[in-house]
Amino acid sequence: MKVYALVGPSGTGKSHRAVLLANQYQIPLIVDDGLLIYAGKIMAGSSAKREESKMGAIRRALFFDEKQTEEVKKCLKKLNEDKILILGTSTGMVERINERLELGGIDQYIDIKDISSAEEIEKALSVRNNEGKHVIPVPTIEVEQDFSGYLLHSLELFFKKDNQTVRHEKSIVRPRFSFYGNLSISNRVLVDLIEYLINKFSKITEFKKVKVEETNNQLFINLSLEIVYGIKIRRFIEEFKAALKEHLENNTGINVKEINIEVYSLKVRE
Incomplete structure (x- = not known):
């Protein structure tokens, strides 16, 4: 050889x-x-x-x-x-x-x-x-x-x-080892990042539950949302999930493995 x-x-x-x-x-x-x-x-x-x-x-x-x-x-x-x-x-x-x-x-x-x-x-x-x-x-x-x-x-x-x-x-x-030490991100920060993005979407009128779990350097997210009546729910939820995944991964460097969203109510705007 x-x-x-x-x-x-x-x-x-x-x-x-x-x-x-x-x-x-x-x-x-x-x-x-x-x-x-x-x-x-x-x-x-x-x-x-x-x-x-x-x-x-x-x-x-x-x-x-x-x-x-x-x-x-x-x-x-x-x-x-x-x-x-x-x-x-x-x-x-x-x-x-x-x-x-x-x-x-x-x-x-x-x-x-x-x-x-x-x-x-x-x-x-x-x-x-x-x-x-x-x-x-x-x-x-x-x-x-x-x-x-x-x-x-x-x-x-x-x-x-x-x-x-x-x-x-x-x-x-980005390797696990670093010359600059280790970075730890608290669950509260992750929840704040999610709530920040939720507030950017006008079609989400309220939310009840924001649950984040980190397992093996992967995030598992559960949300309960109220959204505006009259929109195509499936399409909107998929768009929001994609935006949330990108938002979290770009800001934390942690892989988002799963996002589960429950729509618990529809809001009729006057």
Whole structure:
């Protein structure tokens, strides 16, 4: 197997560039932050971005966990491909990963500075340092369960392959670990956010119950509303649920799993 290594400091855009690089060199396999990725799917491993601490993330990315390492090695043997790309913050890191996965040595090193401009690297660093955003080079559907509450949005790439346009989706996440400590949002704040949005909808005339439960970093919401008579109830409720989900996720970063709404009364306006 031919082993490529993409090297660059944390936050310089390696994961963002990995897909384009893999397409250029026709590399089917990517090892990034503890994951083995094949044809846009997570095949084995566990993401370092799920760890609760920076040290835990480093250990995960370096395959210190024997179970994780054996799982990836077994999957590599089963896939039996001829090329692989390893991402790392230094030559020492990619060499350590190469050793742990028993890949037999790195054939070609690629520096992030050779494939990204200084302006692109500076922009990537700004996004990482100021917004805490990280890229995982797989579609959102591949990571949304593991990153519930930490998934921000997806990013689409389009490139040419064999005279055809190929679409590839990447996921933007905010990891569990942070240099800035932990953020805790009280239930009262969540209720206040919901009541704030309710007051923005003129067709909601009253509400009785606002119940919010947080389980496994996911929100479950129950509401009882009085709305204006004469509107299409189902359509309005679906529109409100979509707005509420976006409102809460944008303001808290917590995934809204379920919203249940009871319409207990209709208000006839004079």
